[in-house]
Amino acid sequence: MDTMTPTEPAPSTANATTLLLTVDGLAKSFGPTKALRSCSLELRGGEVHALMGENGSGKSTLVKILAGVHRPDAGRIELAGSVVSPRGPREAIASGVATVFQEVQCVAQQSVLDNLWLGTDGVLRRARGAGLGPEERRARAGRVLTDLLGTCPDLDAPAGSLSLSERQAVAIARSLLREPEVLILDEATSALDVATRDRLFAACRALTARGGAVLFISHRMDEVEQIAERVTVLRSGESVGTLEKHEADIATLVHLMTGGEALVQSAAAERPEPGAVVLEGHGLNLRAGEIIGLAGLEGQGQDHYLRSLSKLADAGTRVGYVARDRREESIFPPLSIRENFTASTLGQDARAGLISTSRARARFDAYRERLKIRLGRDGDAITTLSGGNQQKVVIARALAGDPQVLLLNDPTRGIDIGAKHDVYALLRDLAASGMAIVMLSTEVDEHLELMDRVLVFREGEPAAELDRASLSRSALVTEFFGPAGAQTPEAEAQARPAADRGAVVRFLAEHTWVVPAVLTVGLLIANVVVQHSFLAWHSWILTFAELATPGLAAMASTPAILGGGGGIDISIAPLFVMVSVVIEVMLLGNSITSAAVIIPVAVLVGAAVGALNGVLINYGRYQAVVATLCMNFILSGLALGYAPSPASGTSGWLTSLGSTVAGIPGGLILLAIPLIAWALLARTPFVRTLCAVGGSEITAYTAGVNVPLIRTLGYTLGGAIAGLAGIAITAQLHQAEADTGFVTPFILMAIAAVALGGTSLGGGRGGLLGSLLGAAVIFLIENLLGALHISSFWSQAVYGATLIAAVLFAARTATLGKKAAR
């Protein structure tokens, strides 16, 4: 067997016949789709066991059952002799099974280090134990990543700034750091170059040498040959055989996978002479009818080069592009399979301006047959397809545009062996009909099989060109490393644009509160210029008293938004009004005036309502807007019921809180409480975990985070802060005002302040300080316009415009920050 850099099996200390994992008769259906019918396999301690099967044969479904993501409908799993039935990824990980999933899972907004340890901590306490102190965590994370990548990326950089393969390495490293008994790699090598893949295989060998086992899923025959001792084949959800390494040749495997069909190895047929040049520049002369490969170790510039080629095309040239990162760049998850296919060619289905579904279906069916796309109904969500079938839909979409130049970025990632040859045959036919194709591929065999010539990249540029006659596996791999020997991973850094240039942009993208802080200072100066009395001490006291309620309302809205998943709490304003009614009517009205009673009651009422919202949304599966809108109505009704007209009253400490306490403005004290609490929480795992959940729920969940609990706690915290806002409004007005005309403006203001404060409304990025500053900006704009005697209509318009500008600025810095880091 020809392998590029053979990884010799390390002698295993385990008894080779020790059964570590037994899967017996597992079955799982999704509605009418039987994803797994009956799957059985045995994983021995000390072995790497490959799992192969066509796209849609059920491999990932099995993986997700083992990882605790799905519950099986039937069957049994035994781990080291005990029956297990993981009810979630956290349980599976605790039992010693760590999984790297097919879709690369990272929280883009969070640092590489946080991504690596995601899911290991409790809600408020860090996991204890040897090697889990901050310094050891950093050192271990660095070691594992260096072992995988050959060099260690900046552990403090956001994971979103890494390349796809580096992010894949982070996901693998996260699993390795758990030191699992069973490591499952579901197409985890699909974006790795040969050198990184070999380093991963060395890590697998180390794990099996300790007696662990690896379940290895890949569509790449060379990888399976290199690493696996045995291979189990799945066909249509059933395990149809397990082969020893020496029995597992490609013909036998394909025969088993398809149930009889032989692999049609498309012969390297005679190719017509290339036609006219269709794309020229960057050292490339691409002719019609040519297929050119881009190869090299990861990050040598080939990715950037491929993307830049589309800019070389003349205005009239139709260019098709298939991106590498399916989830991030290719599919529209909420749309159906057919809608994903037609997304860029909808015009072809229009009749008299209306879309014809039958026409779209007919167009899709042609590709469906040609690419053997396995699906139930084309109206189903694309996410119900297996990874390989999603990829085929993406390829079909690019081809449907009938491009003259087709740019493919590792397009066969996740496509099974048989279907890959169908894709090759299709590309050859297209080339023969005059299409010019440039294809980046991380698979050496693909270059040998398909390309007319291959450009090998080193240090950011094409360093060698191999034509068809000189293409061989060894020639190609030798060129990867270059004449001077091993290509250092540092070359990757050189191949990228200098990150320093974007340092300011990256800083702004990571510190979202800076822009609202600058705006606040600017508006403060403007207010002082227009109204000198603004600087007077009594004016500060008044300003803080007036800012306290909107500032607290904005901060109260923030945790739910940060937790993502459409988390928005529009019951915050009626909640603080309800709390003020409780204070005025139920406590002060009954002569209960003590701060020691009123403050805890206010905060607890707020927290309880927040927790109820959290439970309804995260455990009851109500949409956040719906649940909090209902709560909004209930609270408004209750408040009006208890206080149909403004209820007045105060006590000494409340009056002081409305002005000063021990010389400090009361509003400032109230605003400082959640900020201090948040800063303390930021020293626990909670804040980071909440942001991780908001950044990528699926990543957090599969890493073992209790997502519903974390989000519910976010709502609870928001409710508690709303309780403080209830105290603030009572201290300011000395009355409870339940009129909806009074409440409603606060609802929109709070959300606008959160957005102005730089918190992403999609979740994952931002914080309480930004929201407070956002509220301050709105307050100062209104104050300024009031001082200038401009009508309140204009104040609304101005803060709307400021909001648009701030949100655009935040989006721009986030994008530029990502680019600069890359």
Ligand SMILES: Nc1ncnc2c1ncn2[C@@H]1O[C@H](COP(=O)(O)OP(=O)(O)OP(=O)(O)O)[C@@H](O)[C@H]1O
């Ligand atoms: N959440 C889901 N809802 C509906 N159908 C699903 C879901 N997940 C998987 N399926 C279906 O179950 C079948 C098996 O899918 P699975 O992802 O396990 O295949 P696979 O062998 O991993 O394929 P690939 O090699 O393409 O990754 C497919 O027909 C797929 O469409």
